[in-house]
Amino acid sequence: MAKEITPRSQDYSQWYLDIVRKAGLADNSAVRGCMVIKPYGFAIWEKMQQVLDSEFKRTNHVNAYFPLFIPKSFLSREAQHVEGFAKECAVVTHHRLKADPSGNGLIVDPDAKLEEELIVRPTSETIIWNTYKDWIQSYRDLPVLINQWANVVRWEMRTRPFLRTAEFLWQEGHTAHATREEAIAEARMIHDIYADFAENWMGMPVIKGIKTENERFAGAEDTYTIEALMQDGKSLQAGTSHFLGQNFAKAFDVTFLNDSNTQEHVWATSWGVSTRLIGGLIMTHSDDEGLVLPPKLAPLQVVIIPVPKPDAEINEVAEKLKKELESKGISVKYDTDEKSRPGFKYAEYEMKGVPVRVAIGKRDLEKGHAEVARRDTREKNFIPLEGLGAQIETLLDEIQNNLLLKSLRFRQENTHRADDIDTLKSIVDGRGGFVSAHWDGTVETELKIKEMTKATIRCIPLDQKAEEGKCVLTGNPSKGRVVFAKAY
């Protein structure tokens, strides 16, 4: 029994915080709203980075790095962009401290005030487009396909580890193109990469769609989003890819000469996923016993536990199995710590979401088998030592598939249709989930529905079927259903 994790049924938020804490993913820090990502949590992020980074490179992107600070004036160049971010910026006003003349400690030196304040980047469009201006002259300079791995700061009023922190880690891609079509194709391609990553690596099914005017990125013409349904019936925006049109090119005066010698503004995209994905990963699979990780992203895939403690005979079998698994590219730990007993270790590794646990004791050796437990279903089986490595390899694939199937089933069971506002409200107020409903396409209606139900339009699904209908609120004509849900 997991004695320290609050059950989901009792308090979902507390459960989430318990998992983050007890699985050793992150700690609160001395800084409000900022967390310390601990080695185990960071290892998951590193795995995510590896996969995404190689996908970006496969699609011809390169990495670069731009400054943490942005001159205040840059932010105001693009009108909607300022509006979207101004309220949550950390600002640097001085560059020096000095001893407090009236006692101990330090004060900000008033003589060290900056000419122009610097904003700690909430996102890098402005500093990057200011730079692109110098890089782009001709259609031959295009496209520019750059990604950066960075931290950003958004001064949020309320924070939760991974899901919303004042500082977070992410990647942000910023691309420049000669044509509208090419930029849109780029934004869509990245959208596909994000969706594939969510499903095939995280085992987290997502709805691919477009944001409504009200929900889209400040400064974008279109925002493509992936939305995942969490266990508590809320939706998590897991990644976005924006078609920025010529907004930033115009704001920063980035033009190029096309092949017929005319000046044009560049077309842009930007796209990002953040450490928020880790929050999504937790809330998609984990249970009351702790974290559950899909094998493809688990820092440790298999743990071998000697029962009750290591000895020469067990060590030999365990080490051999470890080598065999490692030769298949599987990460393995043989836990020879003699201070804690097997039961403690079982609970510990379940808490940490290690996909497969192998227990080997004297009795097992006599019978020529080992006890293999899978974290996702918590099933245990005795499997012959002969061929055990291959069995485990298969089992890891099975777990990966099972987690996706399970989440797909959950989403299916928690996706409903609503044809009137009362139904919409009762679903949202009850178990939550995705609600597919008609909407008349106006911001006013969306806001009114939000006010009444707390649900927002998560997206207009890309695979939206043309379907004549009436808006759930106004009864005005609608051409297709959109997805409502409460959001994180």
Added chain:
RNA sequence: CGGGAUGUAGCGCAGCCCGGUAGCGCACCUGUUUUGGGAACAGGGGGUCCCAGGUUCGAAUCCUGGUAUCCCGACCA
């Protein structure tokens, strides 16, 4: 940024009302016995009681001011 609460050992808390040598559980260290689902016993270490001022012979406790965090709202990847 509005409403409410809380800061005492690494973590979780009691003590405060009614001022008098700072405690409990977990964790940690040492030892012994244990060991197939979170071991037991014995001994031990660890504290600017959020900060500053005040009242007092004496403050974790009372008073004033600050500050931080958490919860509920509004705002948001």
